[in-house]
Amino acid sequence: MLSIALIIAITLVCGALSLSLWRLLAGPSDPDRILALDTLYVNAIALLVLLGILLGSALYFEAALLIAMMGFVGTVALCKYLLRGDIIE
């Protein structure tokens, strides 16, 4: 039962990844692309958590934590650049 649920969930999360990748490539404005990149980070975290449950290894959470931190820093840096024209003033 858990394996079937994991297959369904990984399929759904991969669909979510491809939808946000489409928005990243096709987004009409710059904030759209930044938001798509942020959603891509969060979907990658979800996929890593599912992979950790599937393989029974707790090592993947370190990678998920790193992606969470670096994704937030990247989003803030891009927003700051669009807001102020500079990142470090």
Next chain:
Amino acid sequence: MQEIAVSALIVIGAAFTFIGSLGLARLGDFYSRLHGPTKATTLGVGSLLIASVIYFSTSGSGVSLHEVLVTLFLFITAPVSAHLLAKVALHLGVRSIAPPPPQVQSARGAEGAATDQRSAPRGSGSGASTTRATG
């Protein structure tokens, strides 16, 4: 029992993640698209992490609390990045599909009449801002 709970939480979390990205891909303008993933994806990943806590706490040795760190970090940072993105969109003047509220329309009408009376360079300034908003 534990397997049923973990399976249900996994499927619910993945469905919320998918719905959030579907909203990102399908909704009409940027402000609607900002609404989609920031709520649904946070809920989806939170549900997946609760499933992971239950799974590793009951199968492994002892309580596993790595996932709580990810959950805490994600729940703190998601509203901050959404707020920053909304500020960027307002700063760049990204178009919304919603009609402006009546107070804004009447204020714009009064301002337009005032600039017509004065025929001041302020009208060209607002024209420049609207052209930047379309781009």
